[in-house]
Amino acid sequence: MILAYTRLEVTRLLRDGGYLAMCLVSPLMMYLVFTNLDIAGGDGRDAAVYAMVGMAGFGAVGAVMNGGVAIAEDKPLGWIAQLRLLPIRPVEVVVGRTVCAVVASAPPIAAVCLAGGLVDGVGLSPARWVAVVLLLWLGVTPLAVLSTGLGYTLPPRLAQLAGMAFYLGLSMLGGLWFPIAKFPGWLADVARATPVNRYGDLAWAVADGGAPAASTVAVLAGWAALFTVFATYACRRAVRRG
């Protein structure tokens, strides 16, 4: 049933023009502009790899945050209530929505990585390409869980604001736009603790020829646990309140 429900929600999402414009086109354009203006500085090719991972991650974060807004917008329609009148368990709906948000993050990741490889000549071994793309894709799951929790908690307009704040705020603070090495020291320390920076670091580490640090995985796992507790609480509360 999760599969059928996820398919329905993914279908809805892919037919939503706003989603495509916001999550696909804007990170792609920003990537091309950033790399060609050489904002990130340093060696052009390294900068292209850095920006590719950053902008692919930016698009992915946008896509999952959009998932929460979509949930919030479904509430006044009565769709969430309607689903509770069908033989589907609430947990299947919550998991389905989260999976849908993760699926939705695939197109921007694919688009930016294709642009990186084809336009800017980012060269990685096939195994590293696969690892970078998979880490960008599956690593965004904790943020998808956060977004689902926000979607169940907040009314549509607040969900939109919160989604935007997390999307832009965390992306900038997390170094997806500019390397955090250019931040003042204290801010860089804060940035390194954010889930978005650790998420980006998974793929940056692999693109640099290494592997994600254990500390990166640990911080991200901590955030994932926190977001899961929040989303579980938010969804239970929403279900009880009706």
Place this chain on the structure above:
Amino acid sequence: MTTNTTEPVVLDGVAKSYGPVRAVAGIDLAVAAGGVVALLGPNGAGKSTTIAMLLGLTEPDSGRAALFGGPPERAVRAGRVGAMPQDGRLIGGVSVRELVAFARGAYARAGRDVPPLDELLETARLTGVAGRRADRLSGGQAQRVRFALAVAGNPDLLVLDEPSAGLDAEARRDLWAAVRGCAARGATVLFSTHYLAEADEFADRIVVVDRGRVVADGTSTAIKARVPARTVSLDLGDTPPAALDALPGVVGGEVRGGRAELHTTDSDATVRALADAGLLRGLEVRGASLEEAFLTLTADGGAR
């Protein structure tokens, strides 16, 4: 109250308040399998809140709701219940066919013997709009989609909250024909309405709800005998108002500016008795609004 665990619906003293507003003040209701029951009451009587508690969408402040002897959620998850909530618009991004197929698939996976998709669309008169986006339908068409979602699993219990609201005469007829089809297959049907005529025509049993309480419960004939269908008014003169209360058919009344307004279930008998008593002064007979009728039922002390 009976505790037969196989009864499709049992409400045991359910009550719900929203802040200072007491939406449902304590309702007991048991519905036996295979009947068509109407919840009749004016807007704001607590019908929708009662239905939301019955379906497990809203937790009662006190009391208990059970469907088929268990918590409502269990019956819903087993696919035994089909429901059409009162408000609810349809989601975007999917066609009518995709949406109905999704609900049908959910019931099929729960082990229900579901009707073929095309038959379902035909029953709800949706064949012509099956390819349209669900959020781009007229109000009546959307209402039919919501009905199709409710019957997609051939439910044992069909719950409809104001199902005919917003439908034109023809769509109304189609809807009730489909509801009768469900009842004929053995489903139990519970619907709410604020039209006495609708309750009278389609239900075997009418439960009258007002201000969050059941004020009358019985067959259509029994309810009509208690619901005053007409108001007879006349100049009171020096007649003591108490003398009018005993007239045949009169179930209540009030005095306004020297005129007596009598709520009656049998205006012919009332007028005949007034004539016999020589009290016909400025006589006027008009149909009573349902609100007036409910007021009378409530004023009687809510006897069952």
